[in-house]
Amino acid sequence: MTDNVQTTGKEMGQCLCPVCRKTNPVNVTNCSRCGADNQARDYGSLQKSWALLITAAILLIPANVYPITTLVNQGKVTHDTIFSGIKHLVHSDMLPIAIIVFTASILVPWLKIIGLATYLTAISFSLPVSKRRLMAGFHIIEWIGRWSMLDLFVISLTVALVNMGQLLDAKPAPAATAFALVILLTQLAAKVLDTRLLWDRLDLENDKH
Amino acid sequence: MDLQYASMHHDDIDNSVILCHACDLAVRRRALPSGVRALCPRCHTALYDTPFCSINGMLALCLSAVALFLPANLFPVLELHFLGSVRTATVFQGAMAVMDLGYWVVGIAVLVAAVIGPGLLLLSIMSQILLVKMGLNPGWQRDLYKWLLRRHGLFSQITMLEIYVISFLVSAFQLSDFSDIYFGVGTFSFTMLFLVTLFLQREYNIEHMWSRLND
Ligand SMILES: [Zn+2]
Ligand SMILES: [Zn+2]
Numbered sequence: 001m002t003d004n005v006q007t008t009g010k011e012m013g014q015c016l017c018p019v020c021r022k023t024n025p026v027n028v029t030n031c032s033r034c035g036a037d038n039q040a041r042d043y044g045s046l047q048k049s050w051a052l053l054i055t056a057a058i059l060l061i062p063a064n065v066y067p068i069t070t071l072v073n074q075g076k077v078t079h080d081t082i083f084s085g086i087k088h089l090v091h092s093d094m095l096p097i098a099i100i101v102f103t104a105s106i107l108v109p110w111l112k113i114i115g116l117a118t119y120l121t122a123i124s125f126s127l128p129v130s131k132r133r134l135m136a137g138f139h140i141i142e143w144i145g146r147w148s149m150l151d152l153f154v155i156s157l158t159v160a161l162v163n164m165g166q167l168l169d170a171k172p173a174p175a176a177t178a179f180a181l182v183i184l185l186t187q188l189a190a191k192v193l194d195t196r197l198l199w200d201r202l203d204l205e206n207d208k209h
Numbered sequence: 210m211d212l213q214y215a216s217m218h219h220d221d222i223d224n225s226v227i228l229c230h231a232c233d234l235a236v237r238r239r240a241l242p243s244g245v246r247a248l249c250p251r252c253h254t255a256l257y258d259t260p261f262c263s264i265n266g267m268l269a270l271c272l273s274a275v276a277l278f279l280p281a282n283l284f285p286v287l288e289l290h291f292l293g294s295v296r297t298a299t300v301f302q303g304a305m306a307v308m309d310l311g312y313w314v315v316g317i318a319v320l321v322a323a324v325i326g327p328g329l330l331l332l333s334i335m336s337q338i339l340l341v342k343m344g345l346n347p348g349w350q351r352d353l354y355k356w357l358l359r360r361h362g363l364f365s366q367i368t369m370l371e372i373y374v375i376s377f378l379v380s381a382f383q384l385s386d387f388s389d390i391y392f393g394v395g396t397f398s399f400t401m402l403f404l405v406t407l408f409l410q411r412e413y414n415i416e417h418m419w420s421r422l423n424d
Contacts, residue, residue, distance in 0.1 A: 006234060006251065007234075007235045008228075008232075008233040008234055008235060009228035009233045009234075009235055010233055012235060014228060014235070015228070016227075016228040016229075016230055016233070018230070019359050019362075020358065020359070020415075020419045021227075021230060021415075021416060021419070022419070023226075023227065023228055033355075033419065033422060033423075034355055034358070034359055034419070035355070036359070073387070089383070092386055094382055094383070097378075097379055097382045097383065100375070100379060101379060131252070132251075132252065132253070135231065135232070135252040135253065135254070136253065139253075139254070146366075146369055146372060147372060149318065149319075149322055149369050149372050150372050150375060150376050150379065152315050152318055152319055153303075153319060153322075153323065153372065153373050153376035153380075154376045154379050154380045154383065155307065155315065156303035156304055156306060156307045156315065156316070156319045157286070157287055157298055157303045157376065157377075157380045158380055158383070158384065159303070159306045159307050159310070160298035160302045160303040160305075160306035161287060161289040161296045161297075161298045161380075161384065162289065162296070162384065163296075163306070164291065164294070164296075167292070168291060168387065168388075171310055172307050172310060172312045172315060176307070176312050176315045177312055177314045177315060180314045180315045180318045181314060183318070184318070187366075191366075195231045195232065195252075196230075196231065196232055196233040198232070199231075199232035199233060199234075199251070199252065200233075
């Protein structure tokens, strides 16, 4: 860091438009360029983000416990959960594919929920955690979150291709809906959060680097 | 007099200082070499990069993407050969297949991320380019332009072409366990659509598009 003096927009009486990123004075109600609401901080975003995250965390249980696909192969019916599907891939020597599916459907959702929970706890209770590290984590979470969609794409293609009655038939199972909702809710939880709150509430002494 | 001073002061801030959208730090704007991105010194969020946003370049990419959009969605992206019978699936059929079985949340998610999202994104960028070419006159042109720019973040966030391309490969490998899988014209068109859209999104600069409203 080269600048020793750090001024925030709030201290200067300026505020960044969340939609078009124009700087507006804090006392105006709407952005002069795009007309969006002009707010120095969105304090309600913390509650909204918690609500979405908790719902997602609850849905993660059925998403992992219930089967996500049902396969009929020559009259034999098998139900696969996310985890058993990955085990199949490992056993049929498709390790690279297994790693991709594991990352998209287990690692990413869990990382996202644990990461966002850590993040929200740190803001809500002003925990002494390095903000810089939290923010780096948040950027990773934002970026990898969408990759969970991979599993849903694979399911939809498989179901469309494999429908030959008792001989060979693939169908989605209840965990698919729960999993889709987990993706949607975690994306929203990260999206609604006003990250400027983190930098306001935690004091600088936790940031020795 | 006071008011005039305030507005002058504001303009001054507007041009030389930008605020970090993640942590609200005021950062002095500096000229950047091309291909370099300015990061916030406090929280390392990307603040801005060199606005490289040629309208004609974007128009060319946008037209190619629109041309690829139809074959990418109409032709099968995967073909399955099983005991002499051939099954094909387009992106749209994949989404409809899960919806028909009652999994409409999954179906809508697939449809939005792979068909509707990319379609809206391309349509929106195309309209923005045409509006700029028409001169962005006050009235409906400016209003429509603003309306589209406000939604750009949403459109690009729900577009997940790159993930769909990877899912071809994963599905093909998984199904190769009990059948023969072939890629079709749709696979090629879809992959090309992804690449062209990727370059279009790199060329596109939302702040540059907003700044066209200033003058
Ligand atoms: Zn604005
Ligand atoms: Zn920052």
